[in-house]
Amino acid sequence: MPLDLALIFVGALFCVSVLSIRRRARSDISRIIYTLCCALCVLIFVAVVSPRGAHALSATLPLGLPWIGMRFRLDALSAFFLAVVNIGGAAASVYAIGYGAHEKHPMRVLPFFPAFIAAMNCVVLADDAFTFLVAWEFMSLSSWALVLASHQEAESRSAAYIYLLMASFGTLCLLMAFGVLGGVGGAYDFSTIREAPKDAWKAGLVLGLVILGAGSKAGLVPLHIWLPLAHPAAPSHVSALMSGVMTKVAIYGFIRIVFDLLGQPAFWWSIHPLVLGALSAMTGILFATVQSDLKKLLAYSTIENIGVIFVALGLALAFKANGQALPAALAFTAALFHVFNHALFKSVLFFGAGAVLGATGEKNIEKLGGLIKSMPRTAFLFLGGCVAIAALPPLNGFVSEWLVFQAILLTPSLPQWILKLITPLVGVALALSAALGAGCYVRAFGIVFLGRARSAAAQAASETDGWSLGAMSVLLAMCLLAGVAPSFMIDTISPAAQEYVGGRMIVQGDLPWLTIAPVAESRSSYNGLLVFVFILLSSFGAMRLIRTLWPRPVRRAPPWDCGYADSSLATQYTASSFAQPVRRALGGLAFSTRESLDMPLPGETRAARFTVEIGDRFMNGLYTPLAKAVWFCAGRLNVVNFLSIQEYLGLVFVALVVLLIIVAL
């Protein structure tokens, strides 16, 4: 029943998408469409989440390929991801009721938005390769159309182009992966694939293809280059969906194939997720630290979080391969918990960035500042999102990071030497990226919301609308709940862990006071609720006590600044100067920097100029040469366009002979 309901609601989302296509948009159409989207997302959420931990359900629809049909299945894992997708979708819809009112061309967004959400739901529900790939491609294309929403800007167009290329590449890889999995018999439904025996080389090949396919969608380094371009180019509610939710659907694809369809893993499967995850975490956060476009900064930080999730999944694979069910369940739970957390706080942050963009029209954070006074509510909610993503207690980001660290602390029991050498390095990378993340968000919040306004636009900003604030508040409240009552989330994830890594963490709900203890309480435990309560009590207690004992009123005065006070705005710290120490100390790990200083000679009156160029090593070292090679080959192959009919027939003959030889072998 839940599955049927979910499918009906997903179908309804597609209908909404079709119905919203209008030649001439009525003024309130976007409000109606977004309300419908929100309602349907909530309905799907309720339908799939209510039978918590129930058995898997499946259904077949007479659509798609005639001899297969479209198979759908709802189990613990897909229910969890459906919850993530629909929480994100519902929040984005509510936000868009307010935000979408400013849209200049609503018809470029409205039809694609419900289709995008519906496609993500379908990916998670799919139970055969055909449905999975169609839904996956649908998700890519609808989000591509959304990236193109502001197609007048050249930047958006090139972002969409690169996104389309990378998305097609990813789907191609997945297509081949399913080809290898399905074999010559062409068994494409997941239950047959699951049962079929797999050769070691085949499994390795599929793993590689899945890392390329799902990794490129999730933004795993070095397949991430489209992400920081495409996510910011879309309208903010779509950015939130792409960063917060779509990357998670890609992770779902990875888990479904690697943990489920491929069967029992070998230990070396974990190496790639671990190494690439650590690399993504470091690269993502270092790039985020030096961005001056707020939405780009958030997009790069998504890469970091995806890295953390892949590291946790890699650990889960390593433990599972060695038959250590309990640590595997811990790592797997950490990964899924972080999936959930990141979907929440990244949406809050993108909504906040959208609100700032709407209020000031300014993407560049060097031109913002002081918004905490003109947009106090947005500032508070954005600050909450920053604290959550910076992995600081008592919010939820910390809990999942903590679980990942606890999983790393169990790795010495792994028998393989290579893993013993890799995991401490991965641990350093995670610790570094967590600390850098905190610094990155100090900078993001501090430059945008604190200090004094750096431009007239920032000066004139006003608070955003109630719908946007409502969507952000609900998500932030969920962040707080997941932070102070993580035991509930862990127990929700446990059935999925039981199914896919063969073990579960001890039932956390049994521990007193919402404590969580991954292995045993004597080993490690954390209680977010008490930490939160103690901090709250001692800060308010201290404040009240001091104010009653020494009640002298506060006086306002110009800043002192050690006697050097200068009212000029130019003396404020800028975003790039704030990032300079980190850039100098650690930037070399991720990018190449060229600083040049143009200093006028004594007596000259022109201004000095300092420029910093940040070169993306992956772009310059990998993609640019690749693009050049493609151009070169394409130029050479151009000759084939201008052959005579005999020559074409000759080519066809040669191709036929070659194919026959291959088949004969």
Added chain:
Amino acid sequence: MTFLLDLFAQAMQMILVLALSPVLIGFTRKVKARLLRRQGAPVMQPWYDLIRLLRKETVLAEDASWLYRSAPYIIFATTWVAASLAPTFATGLMFSWIADLIALTALLGSARFVLALAGMDVGTSFGGIGSSRETMFGSLAEPATIMIVFVVSLIAGSTQLSEVAAYMASDFELRVSVGFALVGLVIVAIAENGRIPVDNPSTHLELTMVHEAMILEYSGRHLAVIELASALKLLLYVSLIACVFFPFGLAPHNGSLSGMGYGVVLYVAKLAVAGFLLAVFEVSTAKMRVFRVSDYLGVALMLGLLGTLLVFVTRSL
């Protein structure tokens, strides 16, 4: 009865850390002064300063927001909670299980996060410089701490400080990785508390100042609360080092009152030794350039990583 005793021990720890932290600062200053052949202010001087600051009028910069006014209390609360959870004179206190070593590190990270934001709130150049540098130091010091935590907890088989201390006290064996962890943690502690050679706690208006730059605009009771929080932070680091590496004399869980009394006396003695060593170290080194600090903290990070690798490798032998 045990419940009451537990509650008493926990409350006592909370009050003890609060009362002793300014004294530790005062003692260090006194020793420094004596080493420089000065008379020095009385050991209780930091407490007198705090009381005086509390009595004084609080002046706020015109551009300061609500964040600026609430930041001191949040910083104080997170640091105090962290300091109350680390074992000082007894292990297995009532609430010691609510946050393990990683969570303590993150609590200090929260305090740093809020302090760095407060530094940027008024929009002055000094505040920004302080926040920016604190962020860089933090982004190296925090991973170094995590790696040291890895070393210690892999050896002790737990991230709970009480368990670690109990393990170190009962079956301790001399290991290279423990040595690395100790040196690393001392380096981090010096950097995190803004002591020489990273930062000079007694200067203003020096281009290398970090902590003082962020709190430049604070005055009156706000300043008092922040000063108390930074004193607590120093005390917390000393307690951490003491309970992990020198865990003798810690009263066990459900211990007797006399055991606790003995623990308190030994704890004060440990604090005195740490304060003395800190003072000697500070008068015998010079401050380093701010861009050298990343190398200095990098040493701590590498020590932590090496220690962890050693533990990983020796585990299986």
